[in-house]
Amino acid sequence: MACKILLRSSFLQSTRGFKTISVIGGGLMGSGIAQVCIQHGYTVHLVDVNTNVLSASSSSIHRSLTRIVKKKYADDTEAATRFVDSCLSNLTTCVDLQGAVSCSDLIIEAVVEKLAVKHELFRKLDKHAAPEAILASNTSSLSLKEIGDVLDAQRRFAGLHFFQPVPVLSLVEVIRTAHTSDATFQDLMRFAHTINKVPIACRDTPGFVVNRLLVPYLLEAMRLVERGDSTAADVDMGMRLGAGHPMGPLELSDFVGLDTIQYICESLSERMPNDPVFKCPSVLRKLVSQGKLGKKSGEGFYKYDAEGKAVQC
Numbered sequence: 001m002a003c004k005i006l007l008r009s010s011f012l013q014s015t016r017g018f019k020t021i022s023v024i025g026g027g028l029m030g031s032g033i034a035q036v037c038i039q040h041g042y043t044v045h046l047v048d049v050n051t052n053v054l055s056a057s058s059s060s061i062h063r064s065l066t067r068i069v070k071k072k073y074a075d076d077t078e079a080a081t082r083f084v085d086s087c088l089s090n091l092t093t094c095v096d097l098q099g100a101v102s103c104s105d106l107i108i109e110a111v112v113e114k115l116a117v118k119h120e121l122f123r124k125l126d127k128h129a130a131p132e133a134i135l136a137s138n139t140s141s142l143s144l145k146e147i148g149d150v151l152d153a154q155r156r157f158a159g160l161h162f163f164q165p166v167p168v169l170s171l172v173e174v175i176r177t178a179h180t181s182d183a184t185f186q187d188l189m190r191f192a193h194t195i196n197k198v199p200i201a202c203r204d205t206p207g208f209v210v211n212r213l214l215v216p217y218l219l220e221a222m223r224l225v226e227r228g229d230s231t232a233a234d235v236d237m238g239m240r241l242g243a244g245h246p247m248g249p250l251e252l253s254d255f256v257g258l259d260t261i262q263y264i265c266e267s268l269s270e271r272m273p274n275d276p277v278f279k280c281p282s283v284l285r286k287l288v289s290q291g292k293l294g295k296k297s298g299e300g301f302y303k304y305d306a307e308g309k310a311v312q313c
Helices: 002-012 028-039 050-074 077-089 097-100 115-128 144-148 184-195 211-225 232-243 249-256 258-271 282-289
Strands: 020-024 043-047 092-095 105-107 133-139 157-162 173-174 198-203 308-310
Touching: 020 028, 028 043, 028 050, 028 157, 043 050, 043 097, 050 077, 050 092, 050 115, 077 092, 077 144, 077 232, 097 115, 097 144, 105 115, 115 133, 115 144, 133 144, 144 198, 157 184, 157 211, 173 282, 184 198, 184 211, 211 249, 211 258, 249 258, 258 282
Parallel strands: 020 043, 020 105, 043 092, 105 133, 133 157, 173 198
Antiparallel strands: 157 173
8 A cells, every 4th residue: 555655646746737738639539538638627629630520529529528417417407517518618629730739738649540640740749849748649559669759859758548438448558668758757647647547657568558468359359250169249248247348359349440450450460470469360351341340330240220239240
């Protein structure tokens, strides 16, 4: 217990606090990160190049907040309205990257998992961000060292990996590179606590902690189905009832997105080519090539109705 208190104390001794945050990328992950930040009083600029994406993000955040207040303020509609309005008043959406990041204390990148895209963005952030702003990447599979190679301000750069759905899952991985300063690391650990997340620390190793363990598990479940050893439904039931998991591995893969799973496993396989556990199963490649990306496309290992409920395996 004393150890835990000392560790937590060291995180909270950070010399600075954030007020304004820019989240770059208005997809599911970016909008989720923005939501948890505005819920905890931060001013947030959600930035994307596509206004349609930003509109969808705003709607998604509003729906999510509405679901929260139905439970939190079930018998108090006025309090529910105040909560939603207060959260949304902290959020702005924009396409003006320079304007947003120039006045932000923390900038969280949540764009597509392509190194070239991230390099282009971080070059701009290096140029336009406030001088002492912390730059964080939400990458789940790429090397932070490679992402940060384009930065002059590498001491203010680290990984801040959230998990989907961000408003629900409490974990955040805080990843430091060889250049990340102690102050930057402590600031990010402290920040995670302020948005009611539980941070764990990790070095810049392929897959960090969770994906290094999770991805081989998901891929092996796919191989069971691919070989005809079992069905998707039975594999998932086995892990729900036998291991106590809230979701089976194939349900989870559909939820995350099969294209995302494929990209992550290919990225990890590229970084660890001699490790067969990260090789992409043929069934995954086939489904992705057919546009069957999981829940978001209406079909993956399962088929889904208009409300996103699995109706067929």
